[in-house]
Amino acid sequence: xxxxxxxxxxxSSGMAFLNPHDPDLWLLRLAxxxxxxxxxxxxGCGEGFEASALAQLxxxxxxxxxxxxxxxRAQEAHGNSRVRFxxxxxxxxxxxxxxxxxxxxxxxxxxxxxxxxxxxxxLKAVGDALTPKGQFYFRIGTDELTANANFVRRRPPxxxxxxxxxxxxxxxxxxxxxxxxxxxxELEAVFAxxxxxxxxxxxVRGITYPWEYAxxxxxxxxxxxxx
Numbered sequence: 001x002x003x004x005x006x007x008x009x010x011x012s013s014g015m016a017f018l019n020p021h022d023p024d025l026w027l028l029r030l031a032x033x034x035x036x037x038x039x040x041x042x043x044g045c046g047e048g049f050e051a052s053a054l055a056q057l058x059x060x061x062x063x064x065x066x067x068x069x070x071x072x073r074a075q076e077a078h079g080n081s082r083v084r085f086x087x088x089x090x091x092x093x094x095x096x097x098x099x100x101x102x103x104x105x106x107x108x109x110x111x112x113x114x115x116x117x118x119x120x121x122x123l124k125a126v127g128d129a130l131t132p133k134g135q136f137y138f139r140i141g142t143d144e145l146t147a148n149a150n151f152v153r154r155r156p157p158x159x160x161x162x163x164x165x166x167x168x169x170x171x172x173x174x175x176x177x178x179x180x181x182x183x184x185x186e187l188e189a190v191f192a193x194x195x196x197x198x199x200x201x202x203x204v205r206g207i208t209y210p211w212e213y214a215x216x217x218x219x220x221x222x223x224x225x226x227x
Contacts, residue, residue: 023053024107024207026214027137031057031103038102041129043090044109048074052081054105062097064088091125100131107139107207111179116190119180123194127219136196136217141181141209187213195220 027050031040036058042051045063047070055061061083065071074085088096090109104126113119126136182190191198201215 023050024139024214026204027105027107028053028057030135030137030216031059034059034102039099039131040103040105041097041101042105042107043126044106045074045085046070048078048081048083048085050105050107051083051085052078055082059103062086062101064090064093064097066090091122094125094129097129100134101129102131102134104129104134104136105138106136108141108209108212110138111141111181111209114180119190120194123191123196127195130219134218135199136219137215138201138217139207139212139214140187141179141206141212142183142187142203143181144183144203144211181209182213184213191217 031054034040034057038059040051040054040059040061042054042061042063045051045065048063051061051063051074063074063083064086065074066087066089068087071085071087074083078085086096106126110119110122113122130136187201188198196217197220198215198217201213204212204214206212
């Protein structure tokens with residue numbers, strides 16, 4: 001997975017790509033259903049806000065990011081957490097993690113994989129990383145918005161980037177929206193091709209894009225009793 005170069009510029013300049021924020025509530029609801037000590041992997045953890053919150057629930061968390069600057073900032077911000085922060089490129093560095101996971105988390109990374117064959121490789125690696133009853137929590141931007149219960153295709157004109165300067169000033173830079181932002185049909189088809197089945201998902205206000213799908217997928221075959 002190739003990271004967006006804007007993130008690298010922000011981190012290497014000493015800026016924060018995202019200001020400190022509350023962890024994803026959808027994710028926390030799912031995580032609270034896991035047993036204490038369950039294993040979690042976050043792909044593209046950024047500055048570690050979600051990973052730290054998951055560790056506070058008593059989960060064993062490994063969080064990776066392709067940017068060494070992001071990992072350094074995460075370690076500085078959450079040094080007292082039990083998260084194992086690690087520089088890693090998904091799926092290339094899958095073998096360095098050394099275990100399977102009860103939960104794999106991807107918030108805003110899959111959208112950067114714009115080549116279909118690479119998306120399939122990415123998602124197959126997610127399936128391989130899951131325990132037999134493991135779950136994949138994802139958030140991915142979409143161009144679909146609801147209007148009178150019907151989906152309408154709309155493309156947001158820009159993806160703002162929030163940068164916090166060392167002075168405390170916040171700089172908002174509009175940038176052209178980019179990445180893979182699937183429709184409902186496209187999302188289901190790509191996951192199915194990779195051997196993953198989406199159990200449920202919803203269209204929600206986004207973290208990375210104005211609108212995102214937030215959902216849970218499992219690998220096939222899967223027992224419903226494991227949800």
